[in-house]
Amino acid sequence: MRAITYTRPGGPEVLELTDRPTPQPGPGEVLVRLARAGVNPTDWKSRTNTQPGPEGQVPGQDGAGTVEAVGQGVDAAVVGQAVWVWEAAWQRPWGTAAEYTVVPLRQAVLLGPDPSFELGAALGIPFLTAHRCLTLGESVPDRVGPGSLTGRTVLVQGGAGAVGNAAIQLARWADATVIATVSSPRKAQLAAAAGASHVVDYRQQDVVAEVRKVAPKGVDVVVEVSAARNAAVDAQVVGMHAAVAMYADDGGAEVTIPVRAQMAPNARWNFVLVYTEPERAKVIGVEDVNAAVLDGAVRVGEDVGLPLHVFPLAETAQAHQAVQDGAVGKVLVDVTA
Known part of the structure; x- marks a missing residue:
């Protein structure tokens, strides 16, 4: 062969x-x-x-x-x-x-x-990563499916990437309100096409202000592609019992988090790598992603x-x-x- x-x-x-x-x-x-x-x-x-x-x-x-x-x-x-x-x-x-x-x-x-x-x-990797990111918070269920995220708000940092796109599609299938950040008008079009409810160009707009307009009490989940760059923003937009899921390493960069500000909402900051995630989470992820495929979602x-x-x-x-x-x-x- x-x-x-x-x-x-x-x-x-x-x-x-x-x-x-x-x-x-x-x-x-x-x-x-x-x-x-x-x-x-x-x-x-x-x-x-x-x-x-x-x-x-x-x-x-x-x-x-x-x-x-x-x-x-x-x-x-x-x-x-x-x-x-x-x-x-x-x-x-x-x-x-x-x-x-x-x-x-x-x-x-x-x-x-x-x-x-x-x-x-x-x-594979993009959709299973997105699934894991969407299911790590205490305020969200560990399954993704129709209606599972009704009433929840998801912030996807980097909505035009492969994982960002997967997160938007899965979250919309689950009935979440999705806010996506992008770096250009072209990428804004892509995030909107994926199903994002709101799109923020972080080079032109104040992300914290725009997110708070949509979710005054904060978001439930942050799907994070660049934690080192966005940690300060994420810390200001998380709601009660929210979770920040970091799935990319920015070339070995380090993340600084304001501890006291994250204690009040009992926020979770999670690291995601599909290959080594818990076995049950992986099984559920495959089942849910395949259900989305069969549902045409x-x-x-x-x-x-x-x-x-x-x-x-x-x-x-x-x-x-x-x-x-x-x-x-x-x-x-x-x-x-």
């Missing part, structure tokens, strides 16, 4: 198009023939900082395709079914930047009767604020670079091209 691999850490130049044996599913696993692969920041960060195993590493946590074969203990009825794949390369050598990958059955989730491989490949594309940038498999290095350079929207790899 054709696969992108790297045998040493480094820049995108270490990625090579190779011909490798097709992996075989072991007990409890499925073999998925991939159509699209998603590219996330953790892909290029892992490639840069982590020494791969002796056989090399196929990058890519997320993808979508069709189940081709099953291992012992897996019902053969899933063969031929369209699925979305998550965490394919987490502590495993077979990522999604290849014609095939092997994952445990629970990491290949049915896409439903009218599958979109573009949507499936875009789910989440989509991808320009019309929902998530432009797609698709690269052929041979140009996976360029796809990695696009994500590292901050491409607005979702970067995918067409594994069939």
Whole structure:
């Protein structure tokens, strides 16, 4: 099979198009023939900082395709079914930047009767991260679904990013009022297309003042892409029992939080990394995101604020670079091209 691999850490130049044996599913696993692969920041960060195993590493946590074969203990009825794949390369050598990958059955989730491989490949890390961010506060439930956030207000810092877009779509599905911050009119259009109820351009407007107009008592959840830059703002807009969920590291930056001001509302400041989150939270996240997919509540594309940038498999290095350079929207790899 054709696969992108790297045998040493480094820049995108270490990625090579190779011909490798097709992996075989072991007990409890499925073999998925991939159509699209998603590219996330953790892909290029892992490639840069982590020494791969002796056989090399196929990058890519997320993808979508069709189940081709099953291992012992897996019902053969899933063969031929369209699925979305998550965490394919987490502590495993077979990522999604290849014609095939092997994952445990629970990491290949049915896409439903009218599958979109573009949507499936875009789910994984961004949507599971967004789900976790939306469910960490004491004033919100640990499940996301229709009506679960009725009466709640969610602030999405960075509403035009992949996780920001996922948070907006999921929160609106759950009936929350969503405020999104952006850095340009173009990004404002994308956040509004995703479903944000209110959009604030932080370069042109006072975020605290604008948020307080919408939520005088403060917001219930902050989905935070840049905690080091936004902590002072977040501290001023949290409501009673609110939660700030930080899912990006700003290149190792540190966060300063005004302690007394956060004690009064009993605010929570949480750190989010899908790969190591509690198992129950991960199971719930997959279930809820898939329910949103089957409900038709989440989509991808320009019309929902998530432009797609698709690269052929041979140009996976360029796809990695696009994500590292901050491409607005979702970067995918067409594994069939």
